[in-house]
Amino acid sequence: xxxxxxxxxxxxxxxxxxxxxxxxxxxxxxxxxxxxxxxxxxxxxxxxxxxxxxxxxxxxxxxxxxxxxxxxxxxxxxxxxxxxxxxxxxxxxxxxxxxxxxxxxxxxxxxxxxxxxxxxxxxxxxxxxxxxxxxxxxxxxxxxxxxxxxxxxxxxxxxxxxxxxxxxxxxxxxxxxxxxxxxxxxxxxxxxxxx
Amino acid sequence: xxxxxxxxxxxxxxxxxxxxxxxxxxxxxxxxxxxxxxxxxxxxxxxxxxxxxxxxxxxxxxxxxxxxxxxxxxxxxxxxxxxxxxxxxxxxxxxxxxxxxxxxxxxxxxxxxxxxxxxxxxxxxxxxxxxxxxxxxxxxxxxxxxxxxxxxxxxxxxxxxxxxxxxxxxxxxxxxxxxxxxxxxxxxxxxxxxx
DNA sequence: CGGCTGCTAGATAGATCGCTCTAGCGATAG
DNA sequence: CTATCGCTAGAGCGATCTATCTAGCAGCCG
Numbered sequence: 001x002x003x004x005x006x007x008x009x010x011x012x013x014x015x016x017x018x019x020x021x022x023x024x025x026x027x028x029x030x031x032x033x034x035x036x037x038x039x040x041x042x043x044x045x046x047x048x049x050x051x052x053x054x055x056x057x058x059x060x061x062x063x064x065x066x067x068x069x070x071x072x073x074x075x076x077x078x079x080x081x082x083x084x085x086x087x088x089x090x091x092x093x094x095x096x097x098x099x100x101x102x103x104x105x106x107x108x109x110x111x112x113x114x115x116x117x118x119x120x121x122x123x124x125x126x127x128x129x130x131x132x133x134x135x136x137x138x139x140x141x142x143x144x145x146x147x148x149x150x151x152x153x154x155x156x157x158x159x160x161x162x163x164x165x166x167x168x169x170x171x172x173x174x175x176x177x178x179x180x181x182x183x184x185x186x187x188x189x190x191x192x193x194x195x
Numbered sequence: 196x197x198x199x200x201x202x203x204x205x206x207x208x209x210x211x212x213x214x215x216x217x218x219x220x221x222x223x224x225x226x227x228x229x230x231x232x233x234x235x236x237x238x239x240x241x242x243x244x245x246x247x248x249x250x251x252x253x254x255x256x257x258x259x260x261x262x263x264x265x266x267x268x269x270x271x272x273x274x275x276x277x278x279x280x281x282x283x284x285x286x287x288x289x290x291x292x293x294x295x296x297x298x299x300x301x302x303x304x305x306x307x308x309x310x311x312x313x314x315x316x317x318x319x320x321x322x323x324x325x326x327x328x329x330x331x332x333x334x335x336x337x338x339x340x341x342x343x344x345x346x347x348x349x350x351x352x353x354x355x356x357x358x359x360x361x362x363x364x365x366x367x368x369x370x371x372x373x374x375x376x377x378x379x380x381x382x383x384x385x386x387x388x389x390x
Numbered sequence: 391c392g393g394c395t396g397c398t399a400g401a402t403a404g405a406t407c408g409c410t411c412t413a414g415c416g417a418t419a420g
Numbered sequence: 421c422t423a424t425c426g427c428t429a430g431a432g433c434g435a436t437c438t439a440t441c442t443a444g445c446a447g448c449c450g
Contacts (some may be wrong), residue, residue: 021305023218037428105358106304110216112361122362153375160355163300166307167317180348232398
């Protein structure tokens with residue numbers, strides 16, 4: 001049974017990583033906001049900040065990954081699911097002062113050249129997301145290789161829109177990228193039907 | 196006349212910001228790699244690291260902005276220009292060990308919630324890029340509002356693909372996103388012609 | 391020559407970084 | 421009861437961070 005404190009450290013760490021990135025988040029800040037004793041961090045995470053960071057990245061990835069079945073199951077088709085996804089992202093972004101964008105993009109860019117374990121954690125999360133989304137596209141009748149390419153484009157549109165949205169403090173990029181994503185899904189479906 | 200040392204500090208700073216982000220780059224590392232005396236940094240940049248960072252972001256933005264006329268002028272149309280852009284980005288990325296992605300995306304994500312002057316610098320650069328690309332689309336006959344939306348999607352595809360590519364250490368996302376970008380440009384042109 | 395200015399040069403302050411260390415609490419087992 | 425174990429609690433270490441400080445060099449002007 002996992003300790004409560006350990007869970008809180010990961011949750012708080014994940015939230016801070018999302019907003020400030022890995023380098024910008026100090027271990028003291030994590031334990032303070034988690035109301036955890038300092039020593040507990042190194043009790044539960046002997047690997048220190050790096051281990052906690054990696055686990056926080058993977059947890060964020062799992063939580064956000066759950067949005068895929070949640071949204072795709074409640075939408076009538078993959079076109080409207082894609083639209084929902086971007087509209088929901090835009091809403092969440094503006095409501096939380098542009099903090100709740102991608103939980104791991106900042107970390108991924110920061111550490112991709114300097115911290116291999118963390119880079120790998122981010123890569124694993126991205127791959128899992130691509131597979132989750134790609135599976136939905138395949139289930140809608142799109143050929144596997146085309147489904148993966150489409151998944152990459154949709155995720156890239158979302159990630160790129162988050163970068164622009166956070167810098168510009170506007171939902172416009174997310175909404176514009178969402179319309180492109182919907183169009184791309186439509187195009188892939190049309191190709192499939194008319195082949 | 197700008198001092199040689201001052202220029203070198205901005206150039207080295209811009210290169211380091213691209214690879215390590217703002218928080219991950221120390222001022223000592225900048226002056227060391229620029230072969231500049233430590234005191235000179237605060238002589239030329241009284242605002243310290245923040246001022247140097249903002250100027251480096253703006254310079255990177257200007258340099259990368261020059262790629263737009265460079266590529267669009269040497270391509271026969273905006274479709275092939277868009278394709279060139281992504282293919283060139285993929286090549287540059289793999290050749291430099293996934294370091295030369297977007298020079299400011301990491302900074303933009305890192306500081307968007309903690310450092311207003313730097314966030315503004317990133318926002319200004321993104322807006323300038325959107326205008327540069329949007330102007331090319333308008334020149335090809337696409338309506339202004341549609342041209343802006345298309346520019347946002349293309350830039351978002353590139354930025355998002357960079358995030359995935361750096362984490363996955365693969366050019367696949369950039370190439371897949373590039374094909375989507377080309378398709379989106381084609382779609383916008385078709386809409387314009389058949390209207 | 392002397393004096394002024396722009397820049398170099400680096401020591402160092404003060405804060406913060408990640409991390410290690412010891413001490414002790416509380417619950418459970420023997 | 422005592423012993424043990426999981427966890428709490430925080431002092432403090434060495435390193436590193438940004439920024440300031442003084443001192444001095446080189447070149448130009450009078």
